[in-house]
Amino acid sequence: xxxxxxxxxxxxxxxxxxxxxxxxxxxxxxxxxxxxxxxxxxxxxxxxxxxxxxxxxxxxxxxxxxxxxxxxxxxxxxxxxxxxxxxxxxxxxxxxxxxxxxxxxxxxxxxxxxxxxxxxxxxxxxxxxxxxxxxxxxxxxxxxxxxxxxxxxxxxxxxxxxxxxxxxxxxxxxxxxxxxxxxxxxxxxxxxxxxxxxxxxxxxxxxxxxxxxxxxxxxxxxxxxxxxxxxxxxxxxxxxxxxxxxxxxxxxxxxxxxxxxxxxxxxxxxxxxxxxxxxxxxxxxxxxxxxxxxxxxxxxxxxxxxxxxxxxxxxxxxxxxxxxxxxxxxxxxxxxxxxxxxxxxxxxxxxxxxxxxxxxxxxxxxxxxxxx
Amino acid sequence: xxxxxxxxxxxxxxxxxxxxxxxxxxxxxxxxxxxxxxxxxxxxxxxxxxxxxxxxxxxxxxxxxxxxxxxxxxxxxxxxxxxxxxxxxxxxxxxxxxxxxxxxxxxxxxxxxxxxxxxxxxxxxxxxxxxxxxxxxxxxxxxxxxxxxxxxxxxxxxxxxxxxxxxxxxxxxxxxxxxxxxxxxxxxxxxxxxxxxxxxxxxxxxxxxxxxxxxxxxxxxxxxxxxxxxxxxxxxxxxxxxxxxxxxxxxxxxxxxxxxxxxxxxxxxxxxxxxxxxxxxxxxxxxxxxxxxxxxxxxxxxxxxxxxxxxxxxxxxxxxxxxxxxxxxxxxxxxxxxxxxxxxxxxxxxxxxxxxxxxxxxxxxxxxxxxx
Numbered sequence: 164x165x166x167x168x169x170x171x172x173x174x175x176x177x178x179x180x181x182x183x184x185x186x187x188x189x190x191x192x193x194x195x196x197x198x199x200x201x202x203x204x205x206x207x208x209x210x211x212x213x214x215x216x217x218x219x220x221x222x223x224x225x226x227x228x229x230x231x232x233x234x235x236x237x238x239x240x241x242x243x244x245x246x247x248x249x250x251x252x253x254x255x256x257x258x259x260x261x262x263x264x265x266x267x268x269x270x271x272x273x274x275x276x277x278x279x280x281x282x283x284x285x286x287x288x289x290x291x292x293x294x295x296x297x298x299x300x301x302x303x304x305x306x307x308x309x310x311x312x313x314x315x316x317x318x319x320x321x322x323x324x325x326x327x328x329x330x331x332x333x334x335x336x337x338x339x340x341x342x343x344x345x346x347x348x349x350x351x352x353x354x355x356x357x358x359x360x361x362x363x364x365x366x367x368x369x370x371x372x373x374x375x376x377x378x379x380x381x382x383x384x385x386x387x388x389x390x391x392x393x394x395x396x397x398x399x400x401x402x403x404x405x406x407x408x409x410x411x412x413x414x415x416x417x418x419x420x421x422x423x424x425x426x427x428x429x430x431x432x433x434x435x436x437x438x439x440x441x442x443x444x445x446x447x448x449x450x451x452x453x454x455x456x457x458x459x460x461x462x463x464x465x466x467x468x469x470x471x472x473x474x475x476x477x478x479x480x481x482x483x484x485x486x487x488x489x490x491x492x493x494x495x496x497x498x499x500x501x502x503x504x505x506x507x508x509x510x511x512x513x514x515x516x517x518x519x520x521x522x523x524x525x526x527x528x529x530x531x532x533x534x535x
Numbered sequence: 536x537x538x539x540x541x542x543x544x545x546x547x548x549x550x551x552x553x554x555x556x557x558x559x560x561x562x563x564x565x566x567x568x569x570x571x572x573x574x575x576x577x578x579x580x581x582x583x584x585x586x587x588x589x590x591x592x593x594x595x596x597x598x599x600x601x602x603x604x605x606x607x608x609x610x611x612x613x614x615x616x617x618x619x620x621x622x623x624x625x626x627x628x629x630x631x632x633x634x635x636x637x638x639x640x641x642x643x644x645x646x647x648x649x650x651x652x653x654x655x656x657x658x659x660x661x662x663x664x665x666x667x668x669x670x671x672x673x674x675x676x677x678x679x680x681x682x683x684x685x686x687x688x689x690x691x692x693x694x695x696x697x698x699x700x701x702x703x704x705x706x707x708x709x710x711x712x713x714x715x716x717x718x719x720x721x722x723x724x725x726x727x728x729x730x731x732x733x734x735x736x737x738x739x740x741x742x743x744x745x746x747x748x749x750x751x752x753x754x755x756x757x758x759x760x761x762x763x764x765x766x767x768x769x770x771x772x773x774x775x776x777x778x779x780x781x782x783x784x785x786x787x788x789x790x791x792x793x794x795x796x797x798x799x800x801x802x803x804x805x806x807x808x809x810x811x812x813x814x815x816x817x818x819x820x821x822x823x824x825x826x827x828x829x830x831x832x833x834x835x836x837x838x839x840x841x842x843x844x845x846x847x848x849x850x851x852x853x854x855x856x857x858x859x860x861x862x863x864x865x866x867x868x869x870x871x872x873x874x875x876x877x878x879x880x881x882x883x884x885x886x887x888x889x890x891x892x893x894x895x896x897x898x899x900x901x902x903x904x905x906x907x
Binding site: 316 | 692694696710712715729733734
């Protein structure tokens with residue numbers, strides 16, 4: 164079994180070591196008294212990266228996106244704006260629509276179409292969140308009760324459908340078949356990723372390749388599409404489209420890796436959702452894949468009991484986190500994220516230096532350094 | 536309270552009396568030993584109408600639609616074709632795609648695009664069914680266990696999303712923004728109707744106007760869109776588009792009214808879903824609206840207990856059916872359906888006589904006469 168552990172460790176060295184450091188904040192002790200394993204001596208911690216430059220730069224556009232979102236959430240059926248408003252008000256970072264706005268500008272686009280398409284991207288994301296709420300029993304998302312917990316499964320499904328349709332209406336109004344193709348394809352891939360995730364749930368034999376496919380489909384595809392649209396609006400070449408797609412895709416993978424790491428390490432108040440949600444749901448994320456692969460027979464029995472048989476007791480989450488630290492799984496997860504962050508960074512290299520490019524590069528740092 | 540009952544009856548007379556008769560088959564006794572109240576002496580029963588002429592006429596097209604459906608259901612994620620195949624194999628009548636195929640031909644369209652668009656219409660319908668399965672606890676749909684009952688809520692939601700996305704991919708490949716506009720609008724209206732239905736669930740104060748809006752949105756909108764596409768493909772005038780929209784819309788309302796009537800009257804083996812599903816779910820359909828409106832205080836207390844408080848005992852469904860017969864609610868529901876069938880029939884009057892028109896007219900008879 165130790166052979167497996169070595170294999171996991173050697174895999175790590177295949178990844179370009181990340182040069183982006185999470186802030187020292189990230190090293191704060193978490194619940195269960197475990198520190199994040201990311202501030203090793205060899206790295207200098209940078210000041211905490213944020214999305215502030217991006218939001219400042221896009222302030223006007225973003226305000227118009229938000230207005231459009233509120234406007235298009237409207238329906239004479241009262242429950243729809245009520246429920247959709249709940250999840251939209253919960254806000255989130257608006258990271259995906261900001262990617263569309265910023266890449267459009269990076270590509271020299273000076274028109275108005277990016278606002279509606281950014282809103283469409285956010286609607287697709289919100290619909291996915293609502294449908295995801297049906298899937299897991301997470302009680303907290305971004306610090307607010309989920310729509311599902313408040314209204315139940317049914318409205319979440321149906322309002323998700325409504326928002327998804329609204330996204331397509333916005334795209335149809337925009338009138339670009341190229342954009343419609345990108346986003347309808349993305350929507351299908353996201354659904355495939357969500358189903359694949361469901362199929363790997365509770366299955367401790369899931370390997371890293373399958374896990375990567377899940378997060379590439381369910382998360383990174385929309386990041387990629389959001390960025391590719393920017394190149395389309397800017398009338399750029401296919402190579403530039405592909406470069407922005409690669410930027411978004413690798414950023415999305417990094418983002419999800421950190422998300423999955425934080426589920427075993429963030430402090431609940433910061434993450435805004437319950438720590439250990441994935442564990443309780445039996446989701447097989449990279450930290451679990453690594454811990455299972457590196458574990459001895461006793462440890463594997465623990466993972467099978469808790470995740471496959473879903474038989475969990477007091478103290479099991481703490482034990483899971485302890486095992487992850489024993490095998491460096493959270494650190495390795497972070498190095499993977501850092502690797503994808505590097506790839507995303509390189510994908511932007513052919514674009515001219517400008518405030519938008521700087522802000523997008525900082526968004527990579529933000530995704531890697533975030534503690535929630 | 537009797538005043539209310541009279542009001543309900545007088546409302547009935549506002550509707551054009553239907554001239555389309557259900558077959559004598561429909562008068563067969565149902566479970567609970569109650570006969571359908573539709574064979575009054577003044578009407579001559581026609582031979583049972585069927586979709587046979589439509590399916591024969593469209594045989595080649597329909598085979599290509601079915602092949603395309605199977606092809607586009609494919610995904611490397613095994614559960615998707617497995618689950619989607621379950622619901623697609625369950626088959627259904629393919630009524631909605633046949634409407635697109637038939638109206639296209641009626642409008643003189645001789646190309647190939649109608650096949651893909653008919654498949655898109657069916658995918659939207661199938662996605663709605665899958666999401667509807669999350670909503671109600673119906674154990675039987677068309678005689679097979681629902682996807683939901685076999686696989687659970689989560690896969691039904693996600694595979695529905697996948698099929699919905701595939702529908703948009705098919706439309707985007709077709710490349711008509713006009714068609715995309717019609718179907719993305721329809722998808723949003725369907726979702727609104729489903730949410731409105733949810734809001735009226737268990738609410739015995741729901742009136743007929745609200746009920747009609749629910750079924751117009753959740754069911755008739757897709758019938759209307761499926762038919763309108765035919766006029767678009769045929770390059771017809773806006774008036775003709777509107778006429779086919781009206782045909783589909785009124786047919787859809789009639790179809791749903793009969794569906795809701797059958798839930799209290801069909802024989803289980805024929806309907807292919809459990810009789811009394813709507814009752815058990817506390818759905819407020821027209822038979823209930825009419826019975827509540829016509830009922831005395833004791834009867835209303837019964838409806839409130841069973842539908843609002845969802846407190847149901849052995850014998851309650853039989854009592855519900857008995858009350859509906861006491862107030863002629865199933866017959867009145869049928870006359871409403873017959874009225875909408877007439878409107879649908881008139882909407883086709885400006886189109887040339889041809890086998891497609893005859894088959895579409897027969898589809899109205901089929902919807903009104905069906906016993907399942």
